[in-house]
Structures are given as C-alpha cells and as structure tokens.
Amino acid sequence: xxxxxxxxxxxxxxxxxxxxxxxxxxxxxxxxxxxxxxxxxxxxxxxxxxxxxxxxxxxxxxxxxxxxxxxxxxxxxxxxxxxxxxxxxxxxxxxxxxxxxxxxxxxxxxxxxxxxxxxxxxxxxxxxxxxxxxxxxxxxxxxxxxxxxxxxxxxx
Numbered sequence: 001x002x003x004x005x006x007x008x009x010x011x012x013x014x015x016x017x018x019x020x021x022x023x024x025x026x027x028x029x030x031x032x033x034x035x036x037x038x039x040x041x042x043x044x045x046x047x048x049x050x051x052x053x054x055x056x057x058x059x060x061x062x063x064x065x066x067x068x069x070x071x072x073x074x075x076x077x078x079x080x081x082x083x084x085x086x087x088x089x090x091x092x093x094x095x096x097x098x099x100x101x102x103x104x105x106x107x108x109x110x111x112x113x114x115x116x117x118x119x120x121x122x123x124x125x126x127x128x129x130x131x132x133x134x135x136x137x138x139x140x141x142x143x144x145x146x147x148x149x150x151x152x153x154x155x156x
Contacts, residue, residue, distance in 0.1 A: 020152070021049025023061065027147040032136075036148040038093075039075065039147050040133040061151060062125070063130045068155040071102065073134050074118035076146040079111055088138035090117050095130050099123065114145065122154075 025041035038059035
C-alpha cells in the first residue's frame with residue numbers, strides 16, 4: 001500500500017500499525033527502594049513489533065534494530081526520611097553509558113514528600129543494537145511508588 005502523504009511504499013509516514021515497533025512497561029509492585037538502583041518494570045503492557053524487547057525480571061530493555069527510538073519514562077518516589085533538602089534523579093543508561101540529555105531531577109523536597117519526574121529523549125541505536133536501563137540516584141533512601149516507560153522505534 002502506498003503512503004497517503006508522500007507515496008512511499010511501504011508507508012513510513014502515516015504510521016501504519018504493522019510498521020510500528022514499541023513497548024510500554026510499568027512497575028506494579030511499587031516496592032523498589034534505595035539510594036542508587038536500576039528500576040525494574042514488572043509488567044509489559046503493550047508490545048508491538050520486534051525491535052524492542054524486555055524481560056520483566058530484568059531492568060534492561062533490548063533495542064535490536066538500528067535506527068532512532070523515542071524513549072520516555074515517568075517515576076514517582078517518596079523521600080520519607082533524611083535531612084532536607086532531598087531529591088532524586090532519573091538517569092537513562094545506554095550500553096553502559098549515561099545518556100546526557102536524559103536526566104530528570106526532582107525539585108528540592110521537604111521530607112517527607114512524594115515527587116514525580118518524567119523525561120524523554122531520542123536515541124540512536126547502532127547496527128548491532130543497544131541495551132538500555134533506567135536508574136535512580138539519591139542522597140537518601142527513595143521509595144518508588146509508580147514507574148512507567150515507553151520505547152518506540154520511529155525511524156530506520
């Protein structure tokens with residue numbers, strides 16, 4: 001079928017469902033805590049295509065096809081003790097390296113307090129694929145209550 005926008009075949013402009021590869025995962029356990037830890041996502045809510053995969057028992061997501069991916073994440077945590085001010089930071093790690101433009105820092109918190117952060121970034125995935133994971137860093141213990149991530153391959 002030809003594209004409704006530019007006439008390409010197969011269509012890459014209109015986002016036909018059969019061409020989209022994506023994964024949305026959440027943490028339903030809400031039991032993660034610590035000062036520095038990788039986030040676990042225990043449920044894959046939506047999986048379409050084969051460019052993104054994830055084992056719910058692992059913090060890592062596999063991006064198996066080269067291209068450009070849109071990665072978004074949102075987390076809510078509680079800093080319930082420690083000396084104020086307190087905050088936590090969400091990092092994205094790709095192939096063992098921190099992605100510099102994917103860093104979400106909560107504002108300075110009064111303890112105790114819940115705070116949410118979210119971040120989005122475009123990632124280039126090389127020919128041999130990539131592994132990504134999401135990490136929390138804090139000066140005091142953070143108790144995670146909600147976390148979700150979406151990864152969508154948007155271009156070859």
